[in-house]
Amino acid sequence: MADKKIFGVTALFNNPDAIISAARKVADSGFTKWDVNSPYPLHGIDKAMKMKPSTLGFVTLVFGLTGVAVALFFMWWTMSVDYPMVIGGKPYFSLPAFIPVTFEVTVIMATVSSVVAMFAFFFGLPRNAHALHDTEYLKKVSRDHFGIIIESDDPKFDERSTQELLKSLNPISTEIIYYPEKERYPIFEPRFLVFLFGVAVVVSIGTYLMLNKLMYIQPFNWMDEQQKIIPQSKSEFFSDERGMRLPVEGTVARGFIPYPFAGDKEPKEVLSNPYFPTKENLELGQRKFLTYCSPCHGNYADGDSRLQGQFPNPPTLHSDRARNFPDGMIYHIITNGQNIMPSYASQVTREERWAIVHYIRVLQRAKNASESDVKFAKSE
Amino acid sequence: MDVDYSVEAPVVRGRLSLSEIEELVAKPLDSKPDKKFFVALSISGSALLIGAIGLFFTFYYGIGTWGNNQPVAWGFGITNFVFWVGIGHAGTLISAILFLLRQKWRTGIARFAEAMTIFAVMCAGIFPIIHTGRPWLAGYLTPYPNQHGLWINFTSPLIWDVFAVSVYFTVSLVFWYTGLIPDFATLRDRTTSKIKKSVYSIFSLGWRYSSRHWLHYEKAYVILAGFATPLVLSVHTIVSFDFAVAILPGWHSTIFPPYFVAGAIFSGFAMVVTVLVFVRKIFDLQNIITLDHLEKMNKVILATGLMVGYSYATEFFFAWYSGVQFEQFVFINRAFGPYAWAYWTMVSCNVLFPQFFWFKKIRRSIPAMMVIVILVNVGMWFERFVIVVTSLHRDFLPSSWGMFTPTLVDGGILLGSFGLFFTLVILFTKALPVVSIAEIKAVSDGAQPTHHGANHG
Structure with missing residues (x-):
């Protein structure tokens, strides 16, 4: 017994009035590390023990306000910034419609944080290895007794005098509580490790079956299986067994205007540009030129492209030949291709091709500007 | 039979000592379940099984197995949802609002009512999810960054509902568990079984009855009650927004939030009385x-029943007063149309029968109150049925009118939800103390210090 470490001394009472007056006397003796244990909260014990009021409300306040801010900010960000959408004619930030969710988020933040803060940080729970557990004292106070414990950590604690003090309060009994003999860590026992391993295996197999098998049985096939022919699948109806059908011969796409000189290497006549060189058209032409033409012809049509050396160098568009082409000839080359240049008919639409022609004209004019042009530009 | 209302009745009768109270409450947990328990469990389990079969048909063949159609797209699914959420409200009212109002008598019934809240919300939560037809996609209801780059619509009442019901469930659970911790510790300290002791130790978190803990604990209880009170009012308010924000005549009404909340408390109290009458008898908790x-509780039922009746009358008044032809038609159609039987069932069960509670004899007679509260439960289910079905089945265009006929699967799932609720209630009575041991000890006679002892100095 002698080598056991004392946790504290306890005294038991069986009447609420007695515990209150006893607590008051212990508090007056100047102890700090002591406690009263009772099966339910006693009215007036806080005053008798000289305890300060609970500060838990501050946790609630801080987290509640955080909840308000987080909810409002999040809804503002999702509904007005990240993916703005007009719903029911409401503004992007529709405060009245955000109130319910704000309220609910506030409530859950405030309540859950208060409870977690109280148990985990105020009380240091869960803690099942406290010296008081499994003592007769705790069993009595959990039932119908009221107890005082003075811990040995208290600076004023002295085994004999503290016991004397408690005895002077007329308790029904006093008891010395010792620390449990040896700390045991059952989590390092092999049996527990095997159990843990077993749990890991079962959870892994369960998760695998759940996510990869159960989630794809009949009702949950995620619409993967449907009664229709999808691209690349075999058709049992058509004799050529192709799921994807070719268009009927002579099919013309919507809005398609046939080009009369398609495939003609040296056309005798060409079309004239049906569009005006408006600002919109020139900008469209610039965009398309930079996308489709500049990789070979260069950003300013000098033939100095980024791909120089990897392909046969394309010609500059500022040569006399190119400058003397009619608009329709440039259009013809884009549509038909020339030498190694393929046809761009499938990449750029008819309208875009004419816009590119306009833009090439702009580049040609800018690159070969005369003195009078400079004067004209300055006078503008 | 003579009751003197001028003195407060003791919360615990029979002058029980603290340890006698504990023995009484913990007895069902210490004893092996008897035959009655298994009979009750098999009845509720059978109902649950029928519900499971209904769900199987729903998932396997699709939502077409239900009676839902155009124009009555909401049918039983939403009726049951609103009914069960309403049942839940009594628990929070008893545990939070009556706590803030310092009604000591709540102590004996609070734990049970809170448990019923949790079970009722579980039953409720099933319905909107299965009503979508593809419950496995319910994850889309949460705002999470996804590959579509989309967010949920925070301005929709249906999303408010998701938040309200899930927050309500979580807070009720936290509230309930917080109240259970000292009881788990009591059970831990009185049990002799090693397995039970480990389980109770884990759930009690190592509670030590320290007064320094009780101080914060009581504060936390006030905080939880303070938040749960507006929360419970918000939940049925938001549920009523599902209807009130729509433009359908019969739904588009500003009276819905208070009307729904009153109805929820009304039906919830009726359910609590229904179950408690059995529990107090079976477990000797008289x-x-x-x-x-x-x-x-019967008085609360009477009061809220009057509020509900007043709401019915107000709805009719406003339909007339609005001068809107469609509004007026909906209410005439409710009372005299093809669903008049449902309407008059609702009125008689919710407004007429509770009037018997004006008589003290009936209020204090167990068989009489049993009949009335069961009728109230029936009536409140029909109230939701009337709101959902009669408003939907005939709206603006006579060409798109229709009728709603529930199928066997509909009925099976409704029965199954009762089965789930009562199965959970029955298991709860054997697994956890049905009365809060710590709280009931604290309000029994002589448990608190006398005035002299407490406030002297």
């Missing part, structure tokens, strides 16, 4: 769940 408590 001294803790006393006749006085039941009488007080």
Whole structure:
């Protein structure tokens, strides 16, 4: 017994009035590390023990306000910034419609944080290895007794005098509580490790079956299986067994205007540009030129492209030949291709091709500007 | 039979000592379940099984197995959802609002009512999810960054509902568990079984009855009650927004939030009385769940029943006063149309029968109150049925009118939800203390210090 470490001394009472007056006397003796244990909260014990009021409300306040801010900010960000959408004619930030969710988020933040803060940080729970557990004292106070414990950590604690003090309060009994003999860590026992391993295996197999098998049985096939022919699948109806059908011969796409000189290497006549060189058209032409033409012809049509050396160098568009082409000839080359240049008919639409022609004209004019042009530009 | 209302009745009758109270409450947990328990469990389990079969048909063949159609797209699914959420409200009212109002008599019934809240919300939560037809996609209801780059619509009442019901469930659970911790510790300290002790130790978190803990604990209880009170009012308010924000005549009404909340408390109290009458008898808790408590609950039922009746009358008045032809038609159609039987069932069960509670004899008679509260439960289910079905089945265009006929699967799932609720209630009575041991000890006679002892100095 002698080598056991004392946790504290306890005294038991069986009447609420007695515990209150006893607590008051212990508090007056100047102890700090002591406690009263009772099966339910006693009215007036806080005053008798000289305890300060609970500060838990501050946790609630801080987290509640955080909840308000987080909810409002999040809804503002999702509904007005990240993916703005007009719903029911409401503004992007529709405060009245955000109130319910704000309220609910506030409530859950405030309540859950208060409870977690109280148990985990105020009380240091869960803690099942406290010296008081499994003592007769705790069993009595959990039932119908009221107890005082003075811990040995208290600076004023002295085994004999503290016991004397408690005895002077007329308790029904006093008891010395010792620390449990040896700390045991059952989590390092092999049996527990095997159990843990077993749990890991079962959870892994369960998760695998759940996510990869159960989630794809009949009702949950995620619409993967449907009664229709999808691209690349075999058709049992058509004799050529192709799921994807070719268009009927002579099919013309919507809005398609046939080009009369398609495939003609040296056309005798060409079309004239049906569009005006408006600002919109020139900008469209610039965009398309930079996308489709500049990789070979260069950003300013000098033939100095980024791909120089990897392909046969394309010609500059500022040569006399190119400058003397009619608009329709440039259009013809884009549509038909020339030498190694393929046809761009499938990449750029008819309208875009004419816009590119306009833009090439702009580049040609800018690159070969005369003195009078400079004067004209300055006078503008 | 003579009751003196001028003195407060003791919360615990029979002058039980603290340890006697504990023995009484913990007895069902210490004893092996008897035959009655298994009979009750098999009845509720069978109902649950029928519900499971209904769900199987729903998932396997699709939502077409239900009676839902155009124009009645909401049918039983939403009726049941609103019904069960309403049942849940009594628990929070008892545990939070009556706590803030310092009604000591709530102590004996609070734990049970809170448990019923949790079970009822579980039953409720099933319905909107299965009503979508593809419950496995319910994850899309949460705002999470996804590959579509989309967010949920925070301005929709249906999303408010998701938040309200899930927050309500979580907070109720936290509230309930917080109240259970000291009881788990009591059970831990009295049990002799090693397995039970480990389980109770884990759930008690190592509670030590320290007064320094009780101080914060009581504060936390006030905080939880303070938040749960507006929360419970918000939940049925938001549920009513599902209807009130729509433009359908019969739904588009500003009276819905208070009307729904009153109805929820009304139906919830009726359910609590229904179950408690059995529980107090079976587990010998007549001294803790006393006749006085039941009488007080019957008074609440009477009061909220009057509020509900007033709401019915107001709805008719406003339909007339609005001068809107469609509004007026909906209400005439409700009372005299093809669903008049449902309407008059609702009115008689919710407004007429509770009037018997004006008589003290009936308020304090167990068989009489049993009949009335069951009728109230029926009536409140029909109220939701009337709101959902009669408003939908005939709206603006006569060409798109229709009728709603529930199928066997509909009925099976409704029965199954009762099965789930009662199965959970029955298991709860054997697994956890049905009365809060710590709280009931604290309000029994002589448990608190006398005035002299407490406030001297």
